[in-house]
Amino acid sequence: MDRNALLKNKILVVGCGRFGASIASQYSLKGKNVMIVDNEASSFDKLSENFQGYKFVGDCTDISVLRKANIETAKEIIIATGSDNANILIAHMARKIFDVPEIYVRLDEPESETLLKGLKIKAIFPFELSYDEFERLGGNK
Amino acid sequence: MKIVVAGGTNAAEYIIKKFQNSTNELVIINNDRANAEQIARDNRIPVFYGDASRKYVLEAAHIEDFDVFISVSNKDEDNYVACLLAKKVFGVKKCICIVTNPNNVEIFKDLGIDSVISSTQLLIASITSETSLETLVKTMAFEDNKIVLTEVGIKANFEICHKRLFEIQFPKEGTISCIYRKPRVIIPNGQTMVLPKDKLFFVSSPADEQAIINFITRKAKE
Numbered sequence: 001m002d003r004n005a006l007l008k009n010k011i012l013v014v015g016c017g018r019f020g021a022s023i024a025s026q027y028s029l030k031g032k033n034v035m036i037v038d039n040e041a042s043s044f045d046k047l048s049e050n051f052q053g054y055k056f057v058g059d060c061t062d063i064s065v066l067r068k069a070n071i072e073t074a075k076e077i078i079i080a081t082g083s084d085n086a087n088i089l090i091a092h093m094a095r096k097i098f099d100v101p102e103i104y105v106r107l108d109e110p111e112s113e114t115l116l117k118g119l120k121i122k123a124i125f126p127f128e129l130s131y132d133e134f135e136r137l138g139g140n141k
Numbered sequence: 142m143k144i145v146v147a148g149g150t151n152a153a154e155y156i157i158k159k160f161q162n163s164t165n166e167l168v169i170i171n172n173d174r175a176n177a178e179q180i181a182r183d184n185r186i187p188v189f190y191g192d193a194s195r196k197y198v199l200e201a202a203h204i205e206d207f208d209v210f211i212s213v214s215n216k217d218e219d220n221y222v223a224c225l226l227a228k229k230v231f232g233v234k235k236c237i238c239i240v241t242n243p244n245n246v247e248i249f250k251d252l253g254i255d256s257v258i259s260s261t262q263l264l265i266a267s268i269t270s271e272t273s274l275e276t277l278v279k280t281m282a283f284e285d286n287k288i289v290l291t292e293v294g295i296k297a298n299f300e301i302c303h304k305r306l307f308e309i310q311f312p313k314e315g316t317i318s319c320i321y322r323k324p325r326v327i328i329p330n331g332q333t334m335v336l337p338k339d340k341l342f343f344v345s346s347p348a349d350e351q352a353i354i355n356f357i358t359r360k361a362k363e
Contacts (some may be wrong), residue, residue, distance in 0.1 A: 061217060061218050061242075062244055062245075063244055063245075063248050064244055083218060084222075085194050085216070085219050085221065085222040088218070088222055089217075089218040089221050092252050093248065093252070096251070096252060097248070097251065097252075109195070111195065111197065114196060114229075115222065115225055115226065115229065
């Protein structure tokens with residue numbers, strides 16, 4: 001195999017919703033090598049105008065799409081599709097099959113974290129974070 | 142057996158029909174309300190309305206000591222998560238799911254699902270076995286492809302034809318299990334003679350299968 005192919009230096013963002021799009025845009029702004037994948041080409045409209053990374057249309061619950069998106073050379077993957085189950089499946093593939101060094105997953109349901117335990121996968125819960133912010137702003141006193 | 146059937150419409154109903162009897166205990170989980178109600182009306186079995194890939198739904202269904210969890214929704218990732226939860230969190234002994242993407246068969250098995258079934262893969266297997274009728278070889282795999290049972294149709298021009306088994310140096314890597322000679326099944330011994338139109342069945346590992354087929358189908362010297 002080409003030695004460069006094994007060099008893990010890319011950032012892969014899966015799912016171009018608001019969350020995925022803003023992460024990909026921020027990374028791109030910092031000049032990082034970023035690839036974003038979504039199964040709808042129109043989702044890429046959410047990326048910032050200055051986005052310099054790669055865009056790829058495909059369903060990342062399919063391992064062949066992950067391979068085409070160069071997951072083998074990813075040092076970091078941010079998984080943020082709209083489905084917790086899809087995110088868990090992709091995270092498991094990223095850890096157990098490709099062993100991506102850094103894995104972040106967006107989850108709606110706190111309960112969904114059960115299947116991620118012990119896998120060094122970092123979970124982000126937007127709804128809980130929103131609630132924390134709500135309290136910080138003075139809500140629910 | 143205690144069986145959970147999660148998701149699905151036609152598939153769920155078909156499984157219920159096949160397994161519903163005095164020796165099996167069935168529980169149904171379905172996240173389509175109309176469908177769940179229909180199943181509850183038609184069958185005298187517990188039906189839980191909800192998404193089987195959510196832990197609290199599985200908790201409500203009390204599946205802890207079940208033997209088999211079958212997930213037949215049309216989304217591969219939902220089946221995956223439901224099966225893993227059933228196995229890892231609730232300790233169900235065996236989990237089985239269907240997948241629409243044939244790529245997922247091997248992946249899901251690697252990731253811990255006991256049995257993964259793809260209709261596309263079955264379709265291709267069936268086509269392959271139909272076409273191999275020409276070469277008269279059929280194969281059936283057991284134990285996740287570690288053991289294969291192979292059927293070979295015998296032709297008059299094969300070297301082993303018209304020989305008794307003790308005269309044949311059959312490869313050590315396989316054993317002849319039986320011979321089907323219409324209309325009966327012969328459990329062979331050394332005196333058994335191989336005849337044209339016999340169907341010879343042998344057991345081997347997949348790695349040795351082809352070499353044994355080659356041995357059986359070797360043509361007699363002119």
